[in-house]
Amino acid sequence: MTEKDPADLELIRKTTRELARKFDLEYWREKDAKHEYPWEFVKAFADGGWLGAMIPEEYGGLGLGLVESAVMLHEIGYSGAGASGASAVHFYIFPPGPIIRHGSEAMKREFLPQIAKGELLMCFGVTEPTAGVDTSRISTRATKTDGGWVINGQKVWITNAQNAKKILLLARTSPRSDEKPMDGMTLFFTDLNRERITVREIDKLGRSAIDSNELFIDNLEVRDDEVVGEVGKGFSYLLDGLNPERIVVAMEQIGLGRAALDEAVKYANSRVVFDRPIGKNQAVAHPLADSWIRLQAAEQIAMKAAELYDAKQPCGPEANAAKFLGSEAGFQACDRAMQTLGGYSYAKEYYVERFWRESRLLKVAPVSQEMVLNYISTKILGLPKSY
The missing domain is CATH 1.10.540.10 (Acyl-CoA dehydrogenase/oxidase, N-terminal domain)
Structure with missing residues (x-):
């Protein structure tokens, strides 16, 4: 490397x-x-x-x-x-x-x-309410017309759609086959035309500064020159981005966990109960020390995965392991910060409640911890597929 x-x-x-x-x-x-x-x-x-x-x-x-x-x-x-x-x-x-x-x-x-330059905000239209993690079963379809396509369907959990001008949209352009279920999907990079796309914001638990949305697509017209790459190969193009996204999600979670840990340590040093700072108690100190160790370990695997990716070497196992460990360590650090602050953890002036809400999301997105374990079980350990 x-x-x-x-x-x-x-x-x-x-x-x-x-x-x-x-x-x-x-x-x-x-x-x-x-x-x-x-x-x-x-x-x-x-x-x-x-x-x-x-x-x-x-x-x-x-x-x-x-x-x-x-x-x-x-x-x-x-x-x-x-x-x-x-x-x-x-x-x-x-x-x-x-x-x-x-x-x-x-x-x-x-x-x-x-x-x-930050002049163009885009969104990413892949996830659908009826498909879940089985992207091969998306129902959004693009029908060929003279010089273009007409797209109909629905997407969910689409970030940035309240403000985005363009959308990178995945749609089926040919029927799903059991032999090659991931073939026949195409990526389109087109205008987020609000006359043809209804955008409905989802009220959610955390990351509230960044909008998440449902999209309802009704006869959206797209030109041939808005197809990304070749027709029918869109899912393979998405795979190019899955490993790097999992790596940076891990690093974001590690950073978030460290922010929560810093707040917890500051509070544990300053909060005095029974004439002693609460950080003097091992029941407080040891979980925080354990979180520091886990965040350090998660960063090591995430950076190794990033180095492999940049060197154009296979990094699937490392990228998935990084996402798993980063999400676990980040959320655990945030949860332990909540425990350290006790009742005050619910007060927004102490900030850790926001860290906790935001960190919980990444245990289920962009891929769940269970799907990471499925990947390691089958691709690395050679166990039979369970789904």
Whole structure:
């Protein structure tokens, strides 16, 4: 593998940490409470060029690798921005991946510079309410017309759709077959036409600054030149982005867990009960120490996975293990912060309740912990498939 220069990584860590921490915990508390998109935060990262981290330089990006992007998103999570801040940047970096690797030259030149500058917000339309994790059974269909397609269907849990101008949309262009269930799906990069797409926001538990939505698609007309890559190969293009997304989700969760751990340690040192700081009690100290260890271990596997990806080596086992460990360690640290603060953990002025709400999501998204275990069971251990 090509070694990353530690000095370069430290510079990225320091620069993005300083930038993210200009937005304090109160900023994120207010955005969460008001359900307001963090445009000021996005603009700050756009002005620094960071939204184009993985976009090649010829299309206006920085041309960096996954290692550098993972470091940046960790620092965003760790700053206290949590999942809301990480998602606001994450969705400029990874949904464009299929366009970078498989889009036409005209598509790349028109849209990638806009994404890198923060001028174009897109959303990712894959998940459906009746398909769940079995993407082969999506029911959204694209019917061929003269010079284009007409799409009808429904999507759910679509991030950014309240504000997005474009959508990367997965639809079936030929019937599902049991022999090759993942074939016959096509990716379209097209306008989020609100005359043909009804967007309904979902009221949810956490990450409230970033909208999640249901989409109802009614006779959406799409041109042939809005197809990404080849017709029928859309799912294979999505696979190119699954490993890197799992890696950065792990790093975001690790950062979020560390933010919660810092708050818990600060409270444990200052809160005095029975004439002693509560951090002097092993029942408080040991769980926090255990969380520190688990976060360190999760970061090691996540960074190994990122290095493998950048070196163009197989990284499926490591990427899935990173997502599993990062989600577990991050949520556990947040949960232990709640326990440490006791009754005050419910008070929003202490912030850890937001960390806890946001960290719970990543145990079920973008892939559940159980599906990670299924992958390891069958692909690594060679056990018979259970689903």
